Amino acid sequence: MATENNDEKLLKQCIQSIIDAVSDTINQSSGENNSPQLLNNLRKKINKIADKSFSSLSTQCRNYLLNILCEYHYSEKHKALSDSFTNDMLDSFLQDLQGRLQSLDVFHAAWDGNQLIVEEFIEDYPQLMDKTGLYETTLLYSAARNNHFDLVKYLIEEAECSVNARNEEYVQKDQAVTTKRATINTVALYAACFQGHLDIVTYLISHGGDYYILNNANETPVQNGQRTSNTREFFKDFLIFGYSTNLSNLPKKKILHEIEGRTDLIVDCIWEYKPIAMEQWIAFPPDISDQLQQSLTKKPFETELRLKTGRDRSHISIVKFLRFGPDPDKPNNSAWIRCRGSSLQNFHCYAQWQMMFIRHPTGTINPSPSIEVLDMSAGDNIQFNSWYTVDDQINLILETAMNYRRRYVNIVLKILENERITLNLETFSFTNEQNTIVGFLRWIPELISNMTDLSSVDNFELTNNSSVILLTTTCVKQAQDNKIISPDQTRYYYELIYENAFQNDDLEFSNKRGENENDTNNLIQVIQGDLLMETTDVIVVCSLSKFLMDHVFNAGGKSLRSAFDKKRKENENYSIISIRTEGSLKCKAIYFVPWKPNSDENRLCQSIKQLVKNVIKKAASENFQSIAFPAIGCGGFECSTSLNAKTFIGQCQRLLVKYPLSVVFVIQPEKVEIYDEFRQHIGSSKHGQTTVKEPPxxxxxxxxxxxxxxxxxxxxxxxxxxxxxxxxxxxxxxxxxxxxxxxxxxxxxxxxxxxxxxxxxxxxxxxxxxxxxxxxxxxxxxxxxxxxxxxxxxxxxxxxxxxxxxxxxxxxxxxxxxxxxxxxxxxxxxxxxxxxxxxxxxxxx
Known part of the structure; x- marks a missing residue:
């Protein structure tokens, strides 16, 4: 921001002249002389001062002055204050003029980080703290842009400035803003992201800073955070890139903006089930996932779905997300269901969130499986493997976090005596810092009984023949158009605006890494069997293993061998050759990888890590959900079985945090030592420390x-x-x-x-x-x-x-x-x- 120039001096003189004229009028009218002629004379004085100043001021200063006068009924067309400018406006007009005059120096102080001057100004003129200054920035923007953290903290916590106050461009009253300048219509968070001031970035976000707000250049703070490595890495860790699909770049929009105006549905979720008495979620096969996906889009909405897969028959309650076995009266044969993904993105519907505890120091086990859903009441004992419905405030936080694609959220619960827990909205799990409280998350669809009232119904009190409606974004819009809900209700409950949910948030997620790595263990299995007999999306074959190559080609036939030879000739330096099996094998595709052993252990580990990375990234990009690996390098290559197993398992654990696929290592039945070695490394930490096996x-x-x-x-x-x-x-x-x-x-x-x-x-x-x-x-x-x-x-x-x-x-x-x-x-x-x-x-x- 430039220092005071001659143009600024002329603007100050003009404002001071108007202040003097208004003060004189107020002093004269304070006595008995309060005639209309005094006000008329004041109008003429102000008109004359303004007319004279406009000809000598720059466009920027002229528009700034015009903006002030127009708030008090100045007509630019007639170059005069209108008759609607009355006596009762004089005091507030004078107060604003004095504040505007002082602000010309105060905005320089904010730019330079002079907090004392800013504090005195806000104490005298609190109505101007979120206004834009002469140079079209707010006080908060100026402080954040130049990394004045203490001043930013004062403005948010003590002055209570709006964290999302926008910079405004001063244009003529009837002229539309057409500029594409990035600083216009933007917020303080944008400036902090652009400059890479990470401390201020996280502070503003924790106090409701909207990182998907658009400026006049159609850019968001997230996009501007890509300029510097520290903010880029922050957002990569802070945001979810997808569930069944993975974006290569940071998402540019919040979900409600992404689906706005769209009639088609985005499919980005993973359907899972968990048997009532178990503590592990299992992904549904693709055909059942497709049926579940379609069940929430049927019109009219149906509360149940009947499934038939092979000889097995079951039915699913769509309102409870519960799968019943052949005998519905036996809960132990039932399984909970969840859709790991955004309800708004996948179905345009709102959700009711639930939590399930599987570990707690004083928790209790229900001796018989139960499908009862509980409320979170302070003082109640925690019951394991039961769903608890969260309260309205926590629900708003979770819905908003999903709308803004947040990966982690910290909350405190009364039922836990206000202990802080971290929710992972990518894995749908939660834990406390000591890892003594652990559990799962899920959402169930929010339902209403009719369009005349958007009050939610209790999903677990509905009968099989209940007639309900999915609460979608379309329902909310219709209700607002029909004035069933007010604009304020819409803004607070359904637009899911960031600062409504997050005003004093904690972005320190100290246990997120360990939690992710523990969660990935549920996605990795080690079994004994035949690789080609695995019902999985992808099997991985080392093209240098003659035994495995012959086995694959014998099973897949000449067409598979021909397809491989053709692709190998097209690219002799391939990292992966992907061939669809077209039903010739149980898997959907085979990934041929040209892995070679190495006597140098460091190079060996690097080659294994690169192989696993290539395979998992390619499988995720092709929307596959499961991969089967053989024990590559543990056969005729004479590599260290322990080192290979440790490296394979460790790399999978790291990558599955980002790419939630299921991985199985298939070991030949006679290779018991190799099987035991791979099994041993399931549950190892990122430092390679193997979990001690508990004796019986x-x-x-x-x-x-x-x-x-x-x-x-x-x-x-x-x-x-x-x-x-x-x-x-x-x-x-x-x-x-x-x-x-x-x-x-x-x-x-x-x-x-x-x-x-x-x-x-x-x-x-x-x-x-x-x-x-x-x-x-x-x-x-x-x-x-x-x-x-x-x-x-x-x-x-x-x-x-x-x-x-x-x-x-x-x-x-x-x-x-x-x-x-x-x-x-x-x-x-x-x-x-x-x-x-x-x-x-x-x-x-």
């Missing part, structure tokens, strides 16, 4: 032993695995792991005798002899009664900590059995058979 808890009962263990049930080397066929998820897991032969035998036996109490199948790829249908009950009593010397193992999935804890509690609660603990080395046993735990000094306990 065991209890001696009579001649037998009952054991509780965290592990994969399909990997147990035992005589018998017991699986309940009423548990659809467990049945599918066991039969898939056992292979096709077990699946065929099971189906035939079930068809021949649907009431069989036991169905025996071959073990296939599993390490056991029979699979039985019915679960043995009252195990302790049976072992003691019959004197059995069996070892009974309860195998709990590692992600189901609460269920594991409950099993341990029940097994160890016996008064008639001796404990045969196998515990970590840090536990010590005394002579009195008591146990204590030694806590290291550097622990967080």
């Amino acid at each position: 808890i065991s209890l001696r009962v009579g001649n037998g032993i009952i054991e509780v263990k965290k592990d994969d049930i399909t990997k147990q080397k035992v005589d018998v695995i017991i699986g309940s066929s009423s548990s659809e998820n467990l049945r599918q897991i066991l039969l898939k792991a056992a292979g096709d032969q077990a699946q065929i035998v099971y189906t035939n036996e079930l068809t021949a005798n649907s009431n069989a109490s036991i169905i025996i199948t071959p073990s296939g790829h599993l390490h056991f002899d029979i699979v039985v249908k019915t679960m043995v009950r009252e195990m302790k009593q049976q072992i003691k009664k019959k004197g059995l010397s069996w070892t009974i193992k309860f195998i709990i999935h590692p992600s189901q900590q609460n269920i594991y804890d409950e099993f341990c509690k029940q097994v160890l609660s016996s008064d008639h059995a001796s404990n045969d603990y196998r515990l970590p080395s840090t536990w010590e046993r005394s002579d009195d058979d008591q146990i204590r735990f030694l806590i290291p000094k550097n622990t967080d306990e």
Whole structure:
């Protein structure tokens, strides 16, 4: 901003002359002499002063002065104050003129960071704190542009300036603003982003700064943040690039602006289900995802969807996002559903948000599965695996955050005694800083009963034949046009404006990295089997593996080999050759990668990381959702199996934070050591530290032993695995792991005798002899009664900590059995058979 020039001096003289004339008139009219002639004389004086000044002022100063006078009924056309300028305006006119005169110096002070001068000005003229100065910037813009953080903080917190006050261009009253200058119609956040002042950027956003607000050049603060590396990296971490699709560049619009005027729907989401008693979300296959996607767009809206996939039949409540099994009266066969993505972007509908706790220091487990939805009432005990509906304020925060594509949000909940938790809106999960509180998020569609009232209905109180309407952006517009809701209601509840939800936000997300990496473990599996038999979108084949190449071409036929040879000739230096299988194999596509081993460990790791990066980025760009890798480099190349496994798993964990695909490593059944090595690295931290495997808890009962263990049930080397066929998820897991032969035998036996109490199948790829249908009950009593010397193992999935804890509690609660603990080395046993735990000094306990 330039220092005072001659033009500015002339403007000051003009304003001072008008101030003197108004002051004289006020003094004269304060007595008995309050005639209309005084006011008429004042009009003439001001008209004369203005007319004389306009001819000598620059266009900028002239327009600035005109803007002041026009607020008090000055007509530029007639070059005079109109008769509507009355006596009762004199005091406010004088106050504004004095403030405008002083502001000419104050805006220079704000530009230079002189806070004392700014404070005195705002104390005297608070009505001008958000006004634009002579040089068409606000005080806040000037301070933010030049990195005066303390002044910015004062203006927001003490002066209470509007964080999104815009710069205005001074033009003639009847002239439209046509300039494309970037500084016009913009906000302080724009300037801070453009200059790369990250501290001010985050401060303004935390106080409601709208990073998608457009200026006259049709640019947003997000776009201007790309100029400098620090703000560019901030927005890359702060914003969500997509769910099933991934933008290569930062999103340019908030979602409500993106869908405005569009009749077509954007599909960018991942449909998932979670069996009621489990703690892991599983992606639906594409065909079911498509049916679910279409179910929310049907007209009229239908509350239920019936699914038939193969021999399985189920129905889904679209209003509750709940899948029922064959027997709706058995909740343990049901599964919760969620759509990980924006309800507004995918369906143009508003949403009601819910939270589910799976870890909490004082949480309790419901002994029987329940589909009851709870309210968040302070003082209530946290109940695991139950949905809690958030209150209106938290719902507004989440809806607004999704509209503005935020990845993380910090909130405090009364039910948690106001402890802060971080919500991840990309993974739909949450945790506190100590990771002692963990859970899931989801939304369900917001519904109304009719268009005459936009009040939401309770989705969980609806009957199957209820007639409801999806609350969409179209409904809101119609309601506003019909004056059912006011413009203020629309602005606050439905336009989802950033500063309405975020006015004192906390942008410190200290645990977000670790949380993301833990979440990606749920997307990675290690199994034993045949790579070509995997029902997945993509399988990866190393083109230097003669065994695997021959296996693929034998299965895929001559057309596959011809397609590969043709593409290889077209580009001999390929990083990936992608070939669609067209139904010749179970996968949709094969990625051939030319990976070569290296004796240098650093180069070996870099080559593996680059391979994984190329594969995952390409799969995401082609809208695939699942990838199957073989154990590349662990066969004839004689590379370190441990190093390969660690590098593959670690790189997948890092990339799946950004690209939420599911990855499975398929290890040949006879390669047990390789399988164990890959399994060991699931759950490793970003520093490569492997999670310590918990030893089983065991209890001696009579001649037998009952054991509780965290592990994969399909990997147990035992005589018998017991699986309940009423548990659809467990049945599918066991039969898939056992292979096709077990699946065929099971189906035939079930068809021949649907009431069989036991169905025996071959073990296939599993390490056991029979699979039985019915679960043995009252195990302790049976072992003691019959004197059995069996070892009974309860195998709990590692992600189901609460269920594991409950099993341990029940097994160890016996008064008639001796404990045969196998515990970590840090536990010590005394002579009195008591146990204590030694806590290291550097622990967080």
